[in-house]
Amino acid sequence: MRRKVIAGNWKMYKNRDEAISFIYEVSSQVPSKDQVETVICAPAVFLRDLVKREGEDLRIGAQNMYFEDQGAYTGEISADMLTSYGVEYVVLGHSERRGLFFETDELINKKTKQAIKKGITPIVCCGESLETREAGTTEAFVSKQIIAAYEGISKEEALKTIVAYEPIWAIGTGVTATSEQANDTIKMVRQTLASLYDQDAASQIRILYGGSVKPANVEELLAMSDIDGALIGGASLDPQSFITLAKAGLKS
Numbered sequence: 001m002r003r004k005v006i007a008g009n010w011k012m013y014k015n016r017d018e019a020i021s022f023i024y025e026v027s028s029q030v031p032s033k034d035q036v037e038t039v040i041c042a043p044a045v046f047l048r049d050l051v052k053r054e055g056e057d058l059r060i061g062a063q064n065m066y067f068e069d070q071g072a073y074t075g076e077i078s079a080d081m082l083t084s085y086g087v088e089y090v091v092l093g094h095s096e097r098r099g100l101f102f103e104t105d106e107l108i109n110k111k112t113k114q115a116i117k118k119g120i121t122p123i124v125c126c127g128e129s130l131e132t133r134e135a136g137t138t139e140a141f142v143s144k145q146i147i148a149a150y151e152g153i154s155k156e157e158a159l160k161t162i163v164a165y166e167p168i169w170a171i172g173t174g175v176t177a178t179s180e181q182a183n184d185t186i187k188m189v190r191q192t193l194a195s196l197y198d199q200d201a202a203s204q205i206r207i208l209y210g211g212s213v214k215p216a217n218v219e220e221l222l223a224m225s226d227i228d229g230a231l232i233g234g235a236s237l238d239p240q241s242f243i244t245l246a247k248a249g250l251k252s
C-alpha cells in the first residue's frame with residue numbers, strides 16, 4: 001500500500017508573513033502523517049521560519065538544491081544547508097528549472113544522488129511538452145528522463161525517492177491531463193522503474209501527478225490505480241484549498 005503524498009509547490013510566490021500565516025492555519029488541519037504525507041515546498045528563504053512551525057503532519061520541503069557538498073557556487077544551496085534546518089524533501093528537475101534555468105538530465109541525476117546521500121527525499125520531476133505529446137512520443141521522452149534521473153542509483157536508494165509526473169502543457173494552464181492520460185503515463189513510468197530495478201521497487205515508489213490539480217479534480221485523479229498523490233502549484237497557495245487537497249488524500 002503506497003501512502004499518498006500531497007505536496008504543494010509554492011514556486012516564487014508569497015512573502016514571509018503570508019508564508020508563516022499559511023503554516024499556522026494549515027498545519028493542524030491536514031490529515032495525520034500516518035495516513036497522508038503532506039508537504040509544502042517553499043522558497044528557500046522561508047525554510048527556517050516554516051520548519052520551526054511545521055508541526056508533525058505538515059512537512060517542509062525545498063524547491064531546488066545543488067549537488068556539490070560545498071564550494072564557490074554563488075547563489076546555490078547545499079543539501080547540508082537544508083538538513084541543518086530540518087528540511088526533509090526537495091523538488092528536483094521541475095520543468096521550470098529544466099526550461100528556464102537549463103537544467104539537464106545529468107544535473108538532475110547528480111542532485112538526486114546527493115539528496116539521497118544526505119537523507120533528503122527527492123521529488124524527481126518528469127513530463128513532456130505539448131509538442132512531444134502531439135508527436136506521440138510521450139512514452140519514449142518520459143521514460144528517457146526517468147532512466148537518466150536514476151542512472152547509478154541502487155534499488156535501495158530508489159525506494160527513498162518520489163517521482164512527480166507533470167506534463168508541461170498542464171502546468172499553470174488550467175488544462176489538466178485527464179485522469180486516464182495521467183494514469184497511463186504514470187503506469188508507464190512505473191514500468192520504466194520496474195525495468196531499471198524490479199517489480200517490487202516499482203510497486204513501492206510513489207508517483208505523483210502534477211499540472212492544474214485543484215480541489216475540483218483531485219479526488220478523481222487520486223482514485224486512479226497508479227496515481228499516488230499530487231504536486232500542486234497554484235492551488236497550494238490558498239490555505240483552505242490546500243487543506244481540501246490534503247484531505248482528499250484520505251479518500252482514495
Ligand code: PGA
Nearest residue numbers: 171172211212232233234
Ligand atoms: P500547477 O503547477 O498546479 O499550478 O499547474 C504544478 C507544478 O508546477 O508543480
